Amino acid sequence: xxxxxxxxxxxxxxxxxxxxxxxxxxxxxxxxxxxxx
Amino acid sequence: xxxxxxxxxxxxxxxxxxxxxxxxxxxxxxxxxxxxxxxxxxxxxxxxxxxxxxxxxxxxxxxxxxxxxxxxxxxxxxxxxxxxxxxxxxxxxxxxxxxxxxxxxxxxxxxxxxxxxxxxxxxxxxxxxxxxxxxxxxxxxxxxxxxxxxxxxxxxxxxxxxxxxxxxxxxxxxxxxxxxxxxxxxxxxxxxxxxxxxxxxxxxxxxxxxxxxxxxxxxxxxxxxxxxxxxxxxxxxxxxxxxxxxxxxxxxxxxxxxxxxxxxxxxxxxxxxxxxxxxxxxxxxxxxxxxxxxxxxxxxxxxxxxxxxxxxxxxxxxxxxxxxxxxxxxxxxxxxxxxxxxxxxxxxxxxxxxxxxxxxxxxxxxxxxxxxxxxxxxxxxxxxxxxxxxxxxxxxxxxxxxxxxxxxxxxxxxxxxxxxxxxxxxxxx
Numbered sequence: 276x277x278x279x280x281x282x283x284x285x286x287x288x289x290x291x292x293x294x295x296x297x298x299x300x301x302x303x304x305x306x307x308x309x310x311x312x
Numbered sequence: 313x314x315x316x317x318x319x320x321x322x323x324x325x326x327x328x329x330x331x332x333x334x335x336x337x338x339x340x341x342x343x344x345x346x347x348x349x350x351x352x353x354x355x356x357x358x359x360x361x362x363x364x365x366x367x368x369x370x371x372x373x374x375x376x377x378x379x380x381x382x383x384x385x386x387x388x389x390x391x392x393x394x395x396x397x398x399x400x401x402x403x404x405x406x407x408x409x410x411x412x413x414x415x416x417x418x419x420x421x422x423x424x425x426x427x428x429x430x431x432x433x434x435x436x437x438x439x440x441x442x443x444x445x446x447x448x449x450x451x452x453x454x455x456x457x458x459x460x461x462x463x464x465x466x467x468x469x470x471x472x473x474x475x476x477x478x479x480x481x482x483x484x485x486x487x488x489x490x491x492x493x494x495x496x497x498x499x500x501x502x503x504x505x506x507x508x509x510x511x512x513x514x515x516x517x518x519x520x521x522x523x524x525x526x527x528x529x530x531x532x533x534x535x536x537x538x539x540x541x542x543x544x545x546x547x548x549x550x551x552x553x554x555x556x557x558x559x560x561x562x563x564x565x566x567x568x569x570x571x572x573x574x575x576x577x578x579x580x581x582x583x584x585x586x587x588x589x590x591x592x593x594x595x596x597x598x599x600x601x602x603x604x605x606x607x608x609x610x611x612x613x614x615x616x617x618x619x620x621x622x623x624x625x626x627x628x629x630x631x632x633x634x635x636x637x638x639x640x641x642x643x644x645x646x647x648x649x650x651x652x653x654x655x656x657x658x659x660x661x662x663x664x665x666x667x668x669x670x671x672x673x674x675x676x677x678x679x680x681x682x683x684x685x686x687x688x689x690x691x692x693x694x695x696x697x698x699x700x701x702x703x704x705x706x707x708x709x710x711x712x713x714x715x716x717x718x719x720x721x722x723x724x725x726x727x728x729x730x731x732x733x734x735x736x737x738x739x740x741x
Contacts (some may be wrong), residue, residue, distance in 0.1 A: 284396050287659055293445060293512045297403050300505040304410040307498035311417045311491040312542055 328672055331733050332583030333636040335576045336592025338730040340632075342573030344599025345723050349566035351608055352707050353559045359416040360535075360543040361550035365560055367409070367528075367535045369567025374528035376693040377571060378521035381740050383682035384689070390522040393675070396659050397513050401523050404509035405530025411502035413538055414495040421492025428475045430496035432597075435464050435590045437504020442586035446511050446651045449587055451643035459638035464591040466631030471597040473624030477617035507586040510578065515648070516655045517669035519741055520578035524571070558705035564697065576730055583672070585648070591635050598628050599719075606715035672738030 580589035
């Protein structure tokens with residue numbers, strides 16, 4: 276597994292739990308919106 | 313600048329805590345007042361259309377206020393130093409827009425009485441993320457943990473009491489109950505998780521004024537997409553109806569007031585953290601009720617709710633005092649520093665510069681003054697507001713102008729105190 280110092284800035288973001296958790300929550304929210312619309 | 317250097321860490325910690333509390337309380341005052349202009353809108357348009365118009369006003373305000381306070385050179389220099397945070401800010405705006413839309417469906421399906429308490433638990437979701445992801449309250453004494461948790465719970469309970477006091481009719485639709493509860497819970501989860509990017513930005517040294525400039529791109533883009541997908545596409549009434557123009561000024565004004573509150577909320581998140589900042593700004597319910605009851609006479613025919621109003625207000629004030637008095641200890645601060653170090657390691661940031669920025673010291677170069685285009689932006693924004701005001705329709709609605717004056721003075725005084733504190737302590741950093 277690469278350390279973050281070897282990753283590009285974009286890969287750092289895309290593998291960051293601080294980004295992935297809100298992104299997952301956004302997808303859940305969108306699914307909820309489609310379900311209740 | 314004596315405020316920028318040579319200050320003992322303990323003294324600095326206390327002054328930024330005090331500043332954060334001031335920002336959190338002031339955010340509540342302004343976010344509550346943002347509801348007032350929207351009460352003048354009665355267009356029959358869909359909630360999507362109303363939200364899109366308000367977010368358009370928010371977009372204008374989010375680009376003009378940072379320009380006024382720091383100048384675009386400073387904002388773009390900060391964004392250049394923190395390019396990795398741009399996707400986080402856009403994502404936070406997207407979360408806000410979807411959460412806001414979910415609340416519309418929650419109210420439709422289960423009524424405000426059930427929906428409001430559910431989505432108002434967002435501050436508790438925020439506290440959980442703050443603890444798990446940023447080490448907030450880690451190492452804090454039992455007294456501070458109790459103050460934050462009990463204070464936040466008291467503010468949620470008080471907001472529910474105040475919400476009930478203004479409800480005249482409850483129209484829960486049993487057939488859609490599951491949908492409504494799902495939507496309200498979703499809004500709570502999204503609004504609570506939106507604070508992850510907020511806090512992420514500030515432990516990485518970003519300026520709140522830069523963050524909101526990008527946040528609004530995600531907010532407006534998502535709201536526009538939702539109108540196009542769910543509200544009739546390019547044929548949506550918001551793009552064609554003659555009812556839109558006369559009400560646009562009030563929605564832009566509501567958006568503008570809301571943005572001022574949100575900027576204070578961002579500074580509260582920076583200087584207090586999620587766990588303390590968000591409950592304080594959630595006291596906006598108290599100020600929204602004050603505008604509704606005192607200016608628009610919303611409680612005039614509902615004297616029975618006086619107990620709920622007084623009880624809710626007292627509980628909310630006590631909750632806010634409890635949260636405000638929980639000053640982070642050195643041990644808790646050590647864990648925050650660990651979170652900063654982790655960010656610096658991950659994104660190869662200059663940890664000294666990030667810590668300086670986190671403490672409210674500016675990393676701006678001497679070149680970051682205002683440019684001519686800053687004044688052009690401010691002139692154009694003023695022109696937009698004057699143009700919309702000229703076309704605005706003033707609805708025939710009973711208003712108490714004496715209370716409007718009093719609450720406006722409170723609004724201006726609170727902002728002046730907060731801006732002075734931010735300028736004196738941090739130069740808006």
